[in-house]
Amino acid sequence: MRFIEAAPDSPVIRELTRRVSGDVCTLQWQWPAGTDSVYIGRRALDAEHAGARQEAGTAVFGPDGGFDESGLKLYTREEYKAAGGYRDRLDGIGRYAYTVYAALPGAGEPVLVRQPDGTNRVETPAGRAKIRYSVREKKPLLRPYKTVRIEISCEVPLAEDVLCYVKKSGAYPTGPQDGTVYPFAAPFPAGRTGLPEIEVGKNDYVRVFFTDGKKYGQLYELLPE
Incomplete structure (x- = not known):
C-alpha cells in the first residue's frame, strides 16, 4: 500500500x-x-x-x-x-x-x-463522559471562616487542567470569570476522589467549572450532585 x-x-x-x-x-x-x-x-x-x-x-x-x-x-x-x-x-x-x-x-x-x-x-x-462534583460546607460556631470539601466523581481519568474551582464572596459564582479561580494540582483517576478541606470566609461560595467550557464541554458533562 x-x-x-x-x-x-x-x-x-x-x-x-x-x-x-x-x-x-x-x-x-x-x-x-x-x-x-x-x-x-x-x-x-x-x-x-x-x-x-x-x-x-x-x-x-x-x-x-x-x-x-x-x-x-x-x-x-x-x-x-x-x-x-x-x-x-x-x-x-x-x-x-x-x-x-x-x-x-x-x-x-x-x-x-x-x-x-x-x-x-x-x-x-462521540459520547461525553460524565463528571459529578459535590461541594459540602461546614460552619464552625463562633469562627470567621467555614470549611469546604470538594469531591469529584468521573467515568474516565482527567488531566489536572480540565477542572478548576471558583470562589466568590456574597453569591455562588456563575463561571470561571465570576470570582477567584483555583486550579487543581493533580490529575483525577476514574472513580471518586475526595479533596482535602479548604478554609474560606463565611460569606464565600465555591463551585466547580471547566477551565475551558468550549473545549472540554465537547468531551465531558459536568453535573452537580
Missing part, C-alpha cells in the same frame, strides 16, 4: 458528509468515476483528555501525517450501496476524524489518493 498526492485527473472523494443517530455515524460521499473501492481511517482526536483507547479498526497517524495503513479499512462501492453509506459505531468519548481515500483502480497493490485540501476528511462528536 502506498499514497500519492491528488493530481487534477486523480479520482478524489467529494461531498463527504456525516450523520449521527444514537451511537452510529453514517458517512456518505460522491464516488469518483471508475473507482469501486476506498479505504477508510478513523482517529480519536481527544484520547489524551478522555482516556480513550485506540480500538480495533481505529487508525493512528503515521509519520507523514496520514493514517497508518494497518488501521485502514477497505470498503467497496457494493457495500456502500447495500448499507446506504458507511456505518460505524461511536464507541468512545470525545471527537473522531474520518478520512476516506479513493483507491486507484487496476493498480495491483493498493494506491490511495491523499487530498491535501481535506475534503475527504470529516469530524464528528
Whole structure:
C-alpha cells in the first residue's frame, strides 16, 4: 500500500458528509468515476483528555501525517450501496476524524489518493463522559471562616487542567470569570476522589467549572450532585 498526492485527473472523494443517530455515524460521499473501492481511517482526536483507547479498526497517524495503513479499512462501492453509506459505531468519548481515500483502480497493490485540501476528511462528536462534583460546607460556631470539601466523581481519568474551582464572596459564582479561580494540582483517576478541606470566609461560595467550557464541554458533562 502506498499514497500519492491528488493530481487534477486523480479520482478524489467529494461531498463527504456525516450523520449521527444514537451511537452510529453514517458517512456518505460522491464516488469518483471508475473507482469501486476506498479505504477508510478513523482517529480519536481527544484520547489524551478522555482516556480513550485506540480500538480495533481505529487508525493512528503515521509519520507523514496520514493514517497508518494497518488501521485502514477497505470498503467497496457494493457495500456502500447495500448499507446506504458507511456505518460505524461511536464507541468512545470525545471527537473522531474520518478520512476516506479513493483507491486507484487496476493498480495491483493498493494506491490511495491523499487530498491535501481535506475534503475527504470529516469530524464528528462521540459520547461525553460524565463528571459529578459535590461541594459540602461546614460552619464552625463562633469562627470567621467555614470549611469546604470538594469531591469529584468521573467515568474516565482527567488531566489536572480540565477542572478548576471558583470562589466568590456574597453569591455562588456563575463561571470561571465570576470570582477567584483555583486550579487543581493533580490529575483525577476514574472513580471518586475526595479533596482535602479548604478554609474560606463565611460569606464565600465555591463551585466547580471547566477551565475551558468550549473545549472540554465537547468531551465531558459536568453535573452537580
